[in-house]
Amino acid sequence: xxxxxxxxxxxxxxxxxxxxxxxxxxxxxxxxxxxxxxxxxxxxxxxxxxxxxxxxxxxxxxxxxxxxxxxxxxxxxxxxxxxxxxxxxxxxxxxxxxxxxxxxxxxxxxxxxxxxxxxxxxxxxxxxxxxxxxxxxxxxxxxxxxxxxxxxxxxxxxxxxxxxxxxxxxxxxxxxxxxxxxxxxxxxxxxxxxxxxxxxxxxxxxxxxxxxxxxxxxxxxxxxxxxxxxxxxxxxxxxxxxxxxxxxxxxxxxxxxxxxxxxxxxxxxxxxxxxxxxxxxxxxxxxxxxxxxxxxxxxxxxxxxxxx
Numbered sequence: 538x539x540x541x542x543x544x545x546x547x548x549x550x551x552x553x554x555x556x557x558x559x560x561x562x563x564x565x566x567x568x569x570x571x572x573x574x575x576x577x578x579x580x581x582x583x584x585x586x587x588x589x590x591x592x593x594x595x596x597x598x599x600x601x602x603x604x605x606x607x608x609x610x611x612x613x614x615x616x617x618x619x620x621x622x623x624x625x626x627x628x629x630x631x632x633x634x635x636x637x638x639x640x641x642x643x644x645x646x647x648x649x650x651x652x653x654x655x656x657x658x659x660x661x662x663x664x665x666x667x668x669x670x671x672x673x674x675x676x677x678x679x680x681x682x683x684x685x686x687x688x689x690x691x692x693x694x695x696x697x698x699x700x701x702x703x704x705x706x707x708x709x710x711x712x713x714x715x716x717x718x719x720x721x722x723x724x725x726x727x728x729x730x731x732x733x734x735x736x737x738x739x740x741x742x743x744x745x746x747x748x749x750x751x752x753x754x755x756x757x758x759x760x761x762x763x764x765x766x767x768x769x770x771x772x773x774x775x776x777x778x779x780x781x782x783x784x785x786x787x788x789x790x791x792x793x794x795x796x797x798x799x800x801x802x803x804x805x806x807x808x809x810x811x812x813x814x815x816x817x818x819x820x821x822x823x824x825x826x827x828x829x830x831x832x833x834x835x836x837x838x839x840x841x842x843x844x845x
Contacts, residue, residue, distance in 0.1 A: 541580035543568040543588040548607065551830040555838040582841055590614040595622060603627065603844050605837050627840035631692060632832035633824035638696045640823035641738055641768050644792035647817050648764045649678040654814065681705035686734030689741030689769060690719050697738060698722055709733060713741045731758040736766065743770035753778040756787055764790045768823045771796040780806040783815050792817035
């Protein structure tokens with residue numbers, strides 16, 4: 538069985554042995570649309586992460602019997618075209634939950650605790666050159682007693698809520714689907730969440746209900762001392778509006794792992810903010826712990842095993 542992975546570099550150096558054990562694996566680091574058309578001619582199992590699987594691509598793969606998405610979202614795959622050909626599509630779910638939760642609190646604790654400032658204070662020698670035993674110029678904020686507003690209380694959002702509760706935070710949430718299925722925490726409107734929260738964290742998918750959900754008007758409804766975190770999808774937040782709001786002190790800070798265009802363009806407003814110390818950025822890596830990558834490979838291998 539021929540297995541073709543069109544963008545294996547998205548998994549870094551994670552061993553693909555378990556997938557390779559299912560057949561003859563050809564793993565390309567990356568593929569342009571033109572290269573992808575040339576590489577699927579004899580494949581029976583196609584693995585992709587971000588490569589688009591279009592009607593044209595499927596037409597070049599007459600032997601294809603299974604499409605494996607090495608991620609959760611399948612918006613890069615023409616599902617209708619696959620269904621017309623009777624080709625099942627299998628994604629991976631839940632593998633990155635703990636990784637994203639940990640990354641969420643890494644960002645939140647860094648913002649609340651002024652982590653870069655204190656780190657630089659010691660490394661630069663300022664602390665050694667001082668006369669006091671401590672630097673109290675930047676008192677940090679405790680999470681205990683603060684309110685965390687979660688936009689999207691799915692699997693990841695629910696785990697974030699549990700960890701926040703362990704920190705002593707009050708949790709409220711806004712259901713982007715309109716279905717408030719979780720009764721462990723108060724479900725509120727978006728306006729109520731923005732006004733009440735000391736930190737807002739986004740864990741929702743990008744769809745017509747969430748696209749552009751947080752713009753300039755919404756940011757103005759937040760507390761001046763509040764933080765905004767987006768570890769969901771980039772298109773949910775208006776990045777230009779966010780850059781301006783944080784720079785202007787409308788809110789205290791922001792942390793982003795996802796962007797409307799990835800990789801982040803050099804001319805994105807976030808790359809030229811006046812107060813970079815108020816921002817925390819990661820290059821869409823919240824999902825990619827060592828353990829999550831191994832779980833992902835295992836799920837892809839399982840999807841192949843379970844379909845043949």
